[in-house]
Amino acid sequence: MPWFASSDYWLSRLVFQRALAGVYAVAFLSAALQFRALIGERGILPVPEFLRRVPARRAPSLFRWRYSDRFFALCAWGGAALSLTLVAGAGDAVPLAVSMLLWAVLWGLYLSIVNVGQTWYGFGWESLLLETGFLAVFLGNEDTAPPLLVLLLLRWLLFRVEFGAGLIKMRGDSCWRDLTCLYYHHETQPMPGPLSWFFHRLPRPLHRVETAANHVAQLVVPFLLFTPQPVASVAAGLVVVTQLWLVLSGNFAWLNWLTVVLALAAVDGSLVADPPVLPEPPLWYGVLVLAVTVLVLVRSWGPARNLLSRNQAMNRSFDPLHLVNTYGAFGSVGRVRDEIVVEGTDSPADGPDTVWREYGFRGKPGDVRRLPRQFAPYHLRLDWMMWFAALSPAYARPWFGPLVERLLDGDRDTLRLLRHNPFPGVPPARIRARLYRYRFTTWRELRETGAWWHRTLVREFLPPTRLAAPASPAAGEGATP
Template sequence: MEFPAWLTGWLAGDDYTIAREILERGVAALFLIAFVQAANQFPALLGEHGLLPAPRFLRHPYARKQPTLFRLRYTDGLLRVVAWTGVVLSALIVVGVVQLAPSYVFVPVFLIVWFLYLSIVNVGQTFYGFGWESLLCEAGFVVAFLGAWDTAPPITIVFFVRWLVFRLEFGAGMIKMRGDRSWRDLTALFYHHETQPMPNPLSRTAHLLPKWWHRVEVLGNHFAQLVVPWFLFFPQPIASVAAAIMILTQLWLVLTGNFAWLNWITIVLAFAGISDGVWSWLLGGAAVGGIGASGVPLWYAVIALAATVFLVVLSWPPLRNLFARRQLMNASFNRWHLVNAYGAFGSVTKERYEVVVEGTADDPHDPDAQWREYAFKGKPGDPRRVPRQYAPYHLRLDWLMWFLALGSRDSPWFEVFLLRLLEADAPTLRLLRRDPFDGERPRAVRARMFLYRFSTHEEKRRTGDVWVRSEVGDLVPPVSLRGQ
């Protein structure tokens, strides 16, 4: 049964069937990556014997209020069941199997994926304290209500995805204008490519571009984040042009940095602004779109409208935050991580500090002791090593090492990390690229601070080094296990 035509005409987003496919499959693909990453990293970082054990966290009254499957009990085995279940369900959505089922099956399956990941985020503590965690949770919940092929995409949900993109981009733009002066005087990109949390293979090339180009980059960023998002709510093809501009600017960020899935999910969500008609025009007038039903069944219209009203009600705090004098960055206003505030890099660091962790098999008090460096997968270490591309995969330990070098006060995990190195803990060592002791216990470990900068073209030709580093001092002096 369907609504009368005069109602179906406004509720059925018949011109956004390609957008729905990209949104559902794209968000599910990012969930899949996030679940794989959780299966690989969570036990070592947050498991029963992790750096910040989830079982200990769950004893706190705050943790017991969080919606999570682990509220009553956490085990590493249960975590893996949750993660791999999420992988399987996400994969089924990516390949389009679940979309073949009725929407009363599709929506619950997508919401199960959302809740499984929410369960992980809500016990993830510092290692899951990133804005893109809430972004993935919100996107998963909203996109679920686009429905399967037995209904047209509800236009209210399509527009709510655009509202999500607006908050994401405009919020990031406003936090920059209210934050570091370098965003206002157009010098932020003099530093950012070099000091960003995890550079990629092209970051050095981007950093060494002329300063006039960096000013153009900042101007382009302000235009894409402060002006363009408003046009997402204009008629077609204006909304499609706005979406295309944001997609192109996000692709530049993908090319020049590793920001986990932040840029990729922004790209996916921005496709909510591109209509089937625009796709047809891009393909030379070919008939495209029309995937699934052309109307919205009565029962599903009720669900979609109820979800829309629910999300609109939750939108007041983030809307008010966008224009608040003290704007919150990456804040959730409820325990379900729905309708959040977003923003990134309100301040830009001018110098890059790195924590270098070393171990020795010798007497640590001997001036001639040989110290060997532990190599991380993503963060800079060896000056000759070209940074790798990992995004949208998220290397959580490497990111926290960047915050540690900035003087993060919330770093109790680092002491435990050094202890695990002294114990030659296998799960912890698997988080690294190279263990210089090949699984054997070192006698002592230490952490030193270095100042890093990208080498110039002449320095690179002369030495082969990508980075130039100079020692600043000790962060943690040599420490050993008792009895060593």
């Protein structure tokens, strides 16, 4: 069936699958190392409470059957281990049906995590990984030539990622239309990287060129993905170059890397190496691929309408399985950067000798002399949510109070999420949070002070707070100002 499968994409599939498995490994590692503090049994937003509150039809998950921190850890570390075996090529060393089962297990495990992750897993790249991982189940292995229908579905996904991001920019902030957004973006993005300061200090005419090039990459190039080869491969290459530029300029978890992986699936591998002769697909596999193609096309109606809507939504899932979603990023760009600085003190009351010491976060700006670090594709979930909280206290309402309680209690799992704990022995008596306005320093300020940031106090975010004494043995503890 030459219309159904083509050996020309054998190399593209091999690289795509290995790279996707690598992204899965990072995602499971992020879950394994952070879940206890964020969603564990004693976490900030505990999974058991969420499962009691939300019906199964809205959040299907393996943890509906059973939840414990030990079981979650088993799933997360097991997913990471399985991902690494697929990176090593395990999917091509087993029969086709077994290979599909391995990819399905990865997808099911990560779906189970995302659907109980609550606000910590509300990012677009979670759905993007699940949608990509679902399609990967049906991409086959060395027992059959790559199915063209699945490859086209991957291009359709990449089209929605790029074109959706382009449209949301043009419909959103006026600075995208007048080509000035990058005057601010590198400084105000959620988590700057080690080169973000230098990108921000590029000449403004170059920022305008960057913005215009972004529009071409997101509004024109995606259509070329559906043209004949080698034009489609060139379009995929342009997507890769654009995404690697974003990798250099900031930290966006695995969003850029996964977009690169999707682009690789559109490259004609025969342009690089002669493909081997692969077997024709078995009938059951062909029927299954056709059924999945119909399912995805039907489920694409909502995301397609969203692309064409004046009220386009970003990063929305249209079903609890995250099969077909809508994407987008930076429909608006902040002109200033505010950061929440969390501090503690040993003093039970304010006085002339009160000393407040600052907690250090791993990724978000804090110490003005600390150059931002590179963490992507690893995802620092708490640091990202701190950025949202600085935009509006409404983002912080469900979790900031419990975070403060755990810092006052000296919770080890929570402290492991931080870079620096200023109270290594005994927890502080009180904690406060203050909102500062940050900006990148100039070249002159950097030379004179060695500081990458300059900050000024804006206002109080949380007044000094201590743990309240329990009203009764069953009342528990709470943070009170």
